[in-house]
Amino acid sequence: MSIAAVGVAAPEWRVPVASIDAAWGRSPGRGTLAVCRSDEDPLTLAWAAADRAVAAAGVAPSGIDGMWWGCTRPPFAEGPSWSTLAATLHLAPEADGALLSGSTHAGLDALLAAADAVAAGRVDTALVVTSDALLPATGTGHETSAGAGAAALLLRRDGGPARLVHTAHRWEPRLDRYRGDREPETRETYDGRLFREQAYLPMLGAVGDALLVDATDAGRWSLPDPDGRLARALAKRLRAGTTSAQDVAAADRTRLGDLGSAATLVGAAAALGSPGPLHLLGVGGGRATGCTVIVDAPVPGAERVTADLSGGEEVAYTRVLRSRGVLRPTGESVEMAVPPGSAMFGRGAGEMLGLLAARCVDCGTMNTPPDVHPTCISCGSTKFDVVPLGRTGTVQTFVVNRTMPSPFEAPLPLVVVDLDDGGRIQLQGGDDGAELSIGAPVDLVLRRYAVERGVPVYGWKVLTRRPVAGTDEEVTS
C-alpha cells in the first residue's frame, strides 16, 4: 500500500486566542485558531483537501473507487454525509468506502481502513479524508483550543513514493472529550491532568514504543496535541534523547488549533515531502493507534501544504460567534421556498453538488442547471451531454448585498462568472467580496449555502484568486 498524493485545507479565518480570553476576563493566551465561516464545515473542508490531493495525483475522479472519511462531526449525525462528499468529488458511482466517526480516533480509522481495502485488492485507488471543525461550548477553556482543518491522502496498492509499513494499537475505556446524544457541543475533558496521566501519555507512549521496536531511525512524528503541551511531553517520553521537540509535527497547533480527527494527517502532510520514516499517532475515545510511513521520495502535493495552511484573515471573536450561530438576530428566519426533503432536491442534488451543466450537443452552450433546461437557451436544441463545469473563471459582473434578512449574513456578494472553459454561472461569493472587480480571476469552491430545516445544503461559491505564496523553502521549514 502506497501514498500517491496529499492535500490539506483550513479555513481562511484566524481568531486570536487572546481575543477570546479577553471576552471572558481571562489572561491572554497565545496563538490563533482556524475557524469556519458560517458556510464552511467539516464537509466543505474535506472537499477542499480531497480536491487538492486528487489534483496532485493527476488522476481522474472517476478512477477513484473508494473513499474513507474520518470526522467527529459529519454534517449529518445520521444522513447522506458520505454520499454528499462523494458527489462533490465526482467519485465513481460504484465507489466503496465508509464514514468513520465516534471520536478523534476516526482519522486513523479512515487511514487504516482504506489501506486494508487497497491491500486486499477491493479497490484500486482510495481516498482517505480526515476533517474536523470542533464545536466547543461557548465560554469554556475548550473554546481557546478548538480549530478546524482537513487532510486527504490518495492511496494505491504500490508504486507510490511513500508506503505504510507498520501499525500498533492500544485501548482502554477512558473518557476524554465527548458529547452525548442531543448535545451540540463537544465537552472538554473532565480533568486535564487525569487525561494526560491516564490516557494520552500511557496509551500513545505504548503505541509509540511499539512502533520503535524494530526501528533504526526514530524519525519524525505527527500526533494530536489537544492542549498545546501534551505533544511535547510525549516527545520527551518517547525514547528520550532520540526524538527532539522540533521533530514533532503537531498540526501547526499554534496557528490552527486542535484539529481533532484531522490533526494527525494535517501534521504529517508537509513531512511527506521529504524522505525518511514518519510515525503517525492518533488518539480518542479510549483508543490509540500508530502507524509508520516510509517516505522514499517527495509525495505530490506535499510541496504546497505550507502555503495551503497559511491563510489568515484575522477575525474578531464576535464574528466567530455569529458564524457559529451563537449570536443570531432575534425574530424568524426566512424559509427556503423548497424544502430540502422534497423531490426537487432529489432531481437537483447531483447537479448542484457536482456543478453540472447541460452542454448542448449542437452548439456547445452550457445550460445550467440541467434539470430546468430541457431546451438550449442558445439554439433550441434538446440534445445535451451533462458535464461538470470548470471551476475557474473571471468576473462578468457582481454586487455585494448588505441588506439581507436572517438567515442570510451580510455582506453577501453575488457574482456572475464567465468560466474559462465555457459557460457562465451566477453564484454567491465565498467571502465579504471586498476584492471583487470586473475581469478579476476567480475560483469556485464548495460551501454550505444553508442549513434548512436542519438539513445542510451545499453548493459552489466564488472566491477572488490570490497569488500562491508557496516555495520549496517554505514547505520544508
Place this chain on the structure above:
Amino acid sequence: MSWNRVAVVGAGLIHMGELFDQSYEQMARGAFDAAVDSVDHGFDPTAIDAVFVATQRGTLWGQEGIGGNTIPSAIGLAGVACTRVENACPTGSDAFRVGCMAVASGVHDVVLVIGVEKMRDKSSDEGLLARAAAGHPVYTRGESAPVLFAPFATRHMHEFGTTREMLASVAVKNHHNGVLDPYAHFRNEVTIEQVLAAPPVCSPLHLLDCCPQTDGAAAIIITAPERAADFTDRPVFVAGFGVATDHPYLHEKSTYVGLPATVEASRRAYEMAGISPADVDVAEVHDCFTITEILDIEDLGFVEKGRGGVASLEGETVLDGRIPVNPSGGLLAKGHPIGATGIAQLTECWWQLRGQADERQVAIRNGFALQHNVGGRGSGVSVVNILTTNAS
C-alpha cells in the same frame, strides 16, 4: 396588424404609501371609486361586464389563494366576470393589455382593470427581501430584489463610465416630481449629496437608489371607441402594446448593460402604434432602482445605449426636458405597489394626455404617452403600453 381600437374613459388611484389602516379590499374600493368618479359624464358601475385584477404577491397579505373572485365583492360587483392576471412587476400593465384584448376582441364591452397590492402588512424582511430565499436553492439563493438590477449598474459603470452621481440624478428628479404629485408615497426633495450618502443596500445601490415598499391601488375603465362617447368627450385611445420575455437566470443574460425584454416589448408596441421613440411626448417607466430608469430610457430608444446616465444628469428627462420621464415621481417617489404600479402609471399618462396633470403637466406635442414595466426572475418580462389622444 388589424385590431379593434380601445378607449380609456376613466382612471384613478389612491394616495400611495404605508396604508396601515387600509385593507386590501378597502384600497381596491378606493381606487375603484376614484376611477368611477373620473368619468366625465358619470358612470354606472353595472355597465362593467368584465374585471381584470392585477395582484402580484398574494403572499404579501397572507392570502396565497387570491384569485378572480376576491375583488368584485369588495367593489359591489359580485357576480361579474373577473380574472386575476399575474406577470411579475409588469402585472398591472399586463392586466391592462389583457383587458384591452378583451375589448378589442368584442367579447367584452366595458372592462375594469384594477391593480391592488398590499406590501406593508409584512415587514420588509418578510416581504420583498424574503424573495432571497425563493427560487433555486443555490443558483438564485440570496437574490433579493436589488440583485436583479444592481449587477447591471456595476457593468454599466464599467463599460460607459456611468457614475453614482448620474444614478443619483434619477432619484433627485423623481423625488422632485413626487413633490408635485398628490398621490405619491414620498413628497420630499432629495439632493445628489443625500443620495450618495444614504446607507448602502446592494453595491453600487444605496437606499435612495431604491424604491420603497408601498401599499396602493389604481383602476382604469376601458371600452370600445364607439361606446366611449357615452362616458366622455375626451377619451384617450390605446395606440399599441407589447410584451416580451427573456431567459430567467441572471447568468443567461445576453447583456448586462440593458434588458432585452424591454427592447423587444417596446419594439412591438411602437410597431403596433406605428410610431418611433421620437414621437413619445412623455413616458412613465419602471424605475424600481435608479439604474433601471437609465437602462429603460436606453432600451426604449429615448437615448443612445450608454448615454442614459449622462442624459439623466444633464436634465434631458425632467418635466420640461427633451423627453420627460416619470412625471408622477415614478416608483422611486410615488411607490411600487406591484400590481397597482402599471395601472397607476397609465393613470398618469391619461392625465398627461388630457392636460390634467397640474403642476407636473408636460408639453404634449404628438399626443403619445408610453408606459413601461420590467421585472420578474432575471428581469425577464417586460410590458409596454402606448396611449394616444389620436382617435385613429
